[in-house]
Amino acid sequence: MENEVNINKEDNLARKEKIRQIAGIVLIIFSIVVVGLVVYFTLREDMPASWGAFFEVLPNFFTNWYLLAALGGILVVVFMSALNFRILIHSQNGRRYRKDSVRTHLIGRYYDHITPFGSGGQPYQIYHLRKLNLNGGQATSITFLNFAASRFAFATLSVIFIVSVRHLQIETWVRIVSYIGLTIGGLLPGTIMLLTTSKKITRQMLKAAYWLINKLPFKNKEAMKIKSMRFLHNYHMSMNDLKGNMGLIAIIYINHLINHLALASIAYFVLKAVPAQYLQPDFGGQALNFGNVVTLSFYTTNFTNVWPTPGGAGGAELSFGRLFGTYVSGSYLTWAMFIWRFFTFYSYIIIGFILVVTSAANVKKGADAPKVKQDRLISYQFIDNYYPSIDGVVKVVNAYATHLKDFNIETKVVAPAYKAADDSKLPYEVLRTPSIKFWFSDYEVSKRRMSLKFQKQFDEHHPAILHAHSPFIVGHKAIRLAQKYRIPLIGTFHTQFHHDFQNATKSKILTKLALRYVVNFYKACDEVWAVSAFAADVLRSYGYQGPIKVMPNGIDMNLIEDVSDNLEKIKNKYGIKDDEKNLLYTGNLLWQKNVKVVIDAYVKLKKQDPSYRLIMVGGGRNQHQVKNYATKIGIYDEIIFTGSIDNSRDIQTLYELADLFFFPSLYETYSLVFREAAAKGTASLVAEGGVCAEVITDGVNGYVAEADAEVMYEKIIEIFADETELKKVGQQAKIDIPTPWESVLVNVSEQYERLAHDFYEQLATKIE
Numbered sequence: 122m123e124n125e126v127n128i129n130k131e132d133n134l135a136r137k138e139k140i141r142q143i144a145g146i147v148l149i150i151f152s153i154v155v156v157g158l159v160v161y162f163t164l165r166e167d168m169p170a171s172w173g174a175f176f177e178v179l180p181n182f183f184t185n186w187y188l189l190a191a192l193g194g195i196l197v198v199v200f201m202s203a204l205n206f207r208i209l210i211h212s213q214n215g216r217r218y219r220k221d222s223v224r225t226h227l228i229g230r231y232y233d234h235i236t237p238f239g240s241g242g243q244p245y246q247i248y249h250l251r252k253l254n255l256n257g258g259q260a261t262s263i264t265f266l267n268f269a270a271s272r273f274a275f276a277t278l279s280v281i282f283i284v285s286v287r288h289l290q291i292e293t294w295v296r297i298v299s300y301i302g303l304t305i306g307g308l309l310p311g312t313i314m315l316l317t318t319s320k321k322i323t324r325q326m327l328k329a330a331y332w333l334i335n336k337l338p339f340k341n342k343e344a345m346k347i348k349s350m351r352f353l354h355n356y357h358m359s360m361n362d363l364k365g366n367m368g369l370i371a372i373i374y375i376n377h378l379i380n381h382l383a384l385a386s387i388a389y390f391v392l393k394a395v396p397a398q399y400l401q402p403d404f405g406g407q408a409l410n411f412g413n414v415v416t417l418s419f420y421t422t423n424f425t426n427v428w429p430t431p432g433g434a435g436g437a438e439l440s441f442g443r444l445f446g447t448y449v450s451g452s453y454l455t456w457a458m459f460i461w462r463f464f465t466f467y468s469y470i471i472i473g474f475i476l477v478v479t480s481a482a483n484v485k486k487g488a489d490a491p492k493v494k495q496d497r498l499i500s501y502q503f504i505d506n507y508y509p510s511i512d513g514v515v516k517v518v519n520a521y522a523t524h525l526k527d528f529n530i531e532t533k534v535v536a537p538a539y540k541a542a543d544d545s546k547l548p549y550e551v552l553r554t555p556s557i558k559f560w561f562s563d564y565e566v567s568k569r570r571m572s573l574k575f576q577k578q579f580d581e582h583h584p585a586i587l588h589a590h591s592p593f594i595v596g597h598k599a600i601r602l603a604q605k606y607r608i609p610l611i612g613t614f615h616t617q618f619h620h621d622f623q624n625a626t627k628s629k630i631l632t633k634l635a636l637r638y639v640v641n642f643y644k645a646c647d648e649v650w651a652v653s654a655f656a657a658d659v660l661r662s663y664g665y666q667g668p669i670k671v672m673p674n675g676i677d678m679n680l681i682e683d684v685s686d687n688l689e690k691i692k693n694k695y696g697i698k699d700d701e702k703n704l705l706y707t708g709n710l711l712w713q714k715n716v717k718v719v720i721d722a723y724v725k726l727k728k729q730d731p732s733y734r735l736i737m738v739g740g741g742r743n744q745h746q747v748k749n750y751a752t753k754i755g756i757y758d759e760i761i762f763t764g765s766i767d768n769s770r771d772i773q774t775l776y777e778l779a780d781l782f783f784f785p786s787l788y789e790t791y792s793l794v795f796r797e798a799a800a801k802g803t804a805s806l807v808a809e810g811g812v813c814a815e816v817i818t819d820g821v822n823g824y825v826a827e828a829d830a831e832v833m834y835e836k837i838i839e840i841f842a843d844e845t846e847l848k849k850v851g852q853q854a855k856i857d858i859p860t861p862w863e864s865v866l867v868n869v870s871e872q873y874e875r876l877a878h879d880f881y882e883q884l885a886t887k888i889e
Contacts, residue, residue, distance in 0.1 A: 178452040181395070182391075185393075191387045191461075194387040195387060195464045197380070198384050201380040202226040202380055203219075203226045205270075205377065205380075206218075206250075206263070207222040208373065209363070209373065210263065211641065212362070213262075213363075214253070215644035215645030221249075224476060225246050228249065229243070229249075231470060231473020231476070257352045258351075258356035258359050259359040261352075262359040263363075268310055269310035273377075274377035274381055276303060276307035279303050279419040282412070282419050283303075289416060290407060298423075298427060299424045300423070306423065327353060331346055385419055387418075387464050387465060388417070391460050392457060395448075401447060417444045437465075497530075497531055498530045501534075501579075501584045501586070502518050502535065502590065503587065503595045505536075505596065506536070508542060509541050509542055511767065517793075520675065520862045520866075524863065525869070528866060528870035530870055530873060535551075535554060535575075535595060535599070536552075536567075537567040538554060538555060554571065554595065554598070555568045555570065556568060583606075587599045587602060587603050588610075588611045589612045591615070592614075596642055603645075603647070607884060609877060612646035612648075612649050614649065614652070614660045615790060615791065617788055640660075640663050640665045648872075649669050650669070650671070651670070651671055651790070652674050653673060653790055653812045659790060674791055674860075675859075675862035676793060676861070676862065678862075678863075681773065681801065684770055690774075696761060697736065697761070701732050702733045702841055703736060704726075705776065705779035705781070705798070706735070706782075706784060707738040708792075709741030712743050714789075715787060716743075726837060729838065734761065736761045736775065738766055738775060739764075773801060776797060777803070779798070781803070782803050784798075785806070786807075789812050792812060796858055799822075799851075800855060804822075804823055804824065804851040806826065806833065807825055808826070808828035809826060816858055823858070
């Protein structure tokens, strides 16, 4: 039964494609007949005595370089139009579609030219843009905004040239029709934008759509209503995003000014290609200069805009003959018209038809279908930093790659190459990308290019899911691969970046641009995950407006081991005493993690009760400044600075020796160390409003206080007033807070399978 349904679907697609091609051919033939009739009746008095004499004229147009300039004009038009689509698409989904941007323009113009009033291009562009990782609302808003900017730019140039060049000899009726075309062309986009962006009008449109759905015999009316509402919601979100970026709108508008000026200049270069001896004497009083000819071109285009035939066929030729007959006549006028029309009209017809036919052929061959192995789901995890360097995100990716195989998901990691890396001991494959190390950083930075070896491996594996854990170079490689191979891409937001960018650049403008780069990365993902609700809010504060799924991390409970035989060793190594009130901080020593609050609160505690002891584990770029600060306020000798500790048993031993895990950071989007402490039965004091506070009930499974040294000091005094209760809270934290990776990855594997199924099912319907 399922095979019969699939066969019927394929037959329907093939039938629709065949009808589309036949309709295109009929419209093209119709346009050619109309053009032929108009040319004949317009120029019949000037036609030569024989066809031989007519064709002898053509070589005279190629005696100079002006036709190359005309060719350059149409290439500028194609480039600027495609550039606008590329910019608009990237603003909405963060991806760069070079070839598809050109294709969207070319075939859009093809449908413009084979439909009455040039009305078919925009619907096709919306249809095609939906295949480029855009929803219907985004595709529609891009098309409408681009159309509006184009019409406004054209109207601007038309008015400037028509007002500036008034002395041209133009028949009154041609001038009037052109003015009508200019008025309609200027008012239409403004009206469309007003109607589609007004919330009041949108509500009325939605009511009308609901009424129509209820009246017509649709099978699933509720689903259609939801679809309509979702489309309008996405459209308004996308349009508001575009309208809020005035710099982008200015660029699109300027590009269209260049576009229309280049298009209008083609007639000038075609006329200049006519040898001087064949031009009309004295040009009827109108000089053959750029300003005059470009102004006449704008008259011609405005005239054509109200001509009801497909692509303005006949209208363009009629207006060209009437307007440019003062410069050239007879066979030269006919050939000039054909050459001009070839550049601006027939070239799009020919190229567009070829693209439509080849696209249909590719669909029939299945060339556009993704090549994904069905026997086992394969995922690739992308990260910009990996072993031997270690941080929280590295641990997360390692857990994914290690444990997903238990759910029949084969996983590989893509990361920069490190000279000291030894991947042989890892239970999964790591694909290292070429990298470079800068003198100011401890990290290897991946090069943008992908090696041939990597691309060959990727081709062989055909993964079904790509999952990027950082929004930088390796993450952008994931975007390019997802786009090229049509593979769903998940992007997980792990880390705050604002403070890091601000600290590195010392510039608000550069920080804003860097955050936009991050947001564009997540726009390019098919699905965005955040490791906590707090992380999701941070990403939204950067400007990301799409949906975010909260997917928390876990901890590897297998690594939580009995460390009783290690206690004395660690006590002796760091001078830790059982009769002291031991506070533990672990993590990078960074100011943004509120380490100053930790030290300042400890100073107050030490003055109140000398039995308090602070243990600080970690390194980081601010570690020397932190130690200097501790020295400056006279507390350095009372703090145990251990430096970075890579040994898991030693870290676990410190958790067990600590009476309280003191972690007032507001920087984390998800804290593993906080959960590791809980897994060892150690209660934590965390900052109010931070991510760790999301899972704590104050006084039950942990403690929460304002991230202020005085407030934290008072809270710690209160906590240690009842050490029996402190131990009880620590045991409850051990029950409530740690989440095993096995539990997390059950959900991850289910989400992978759901996304892969939905993505490839939708992709099948998007392929032409």
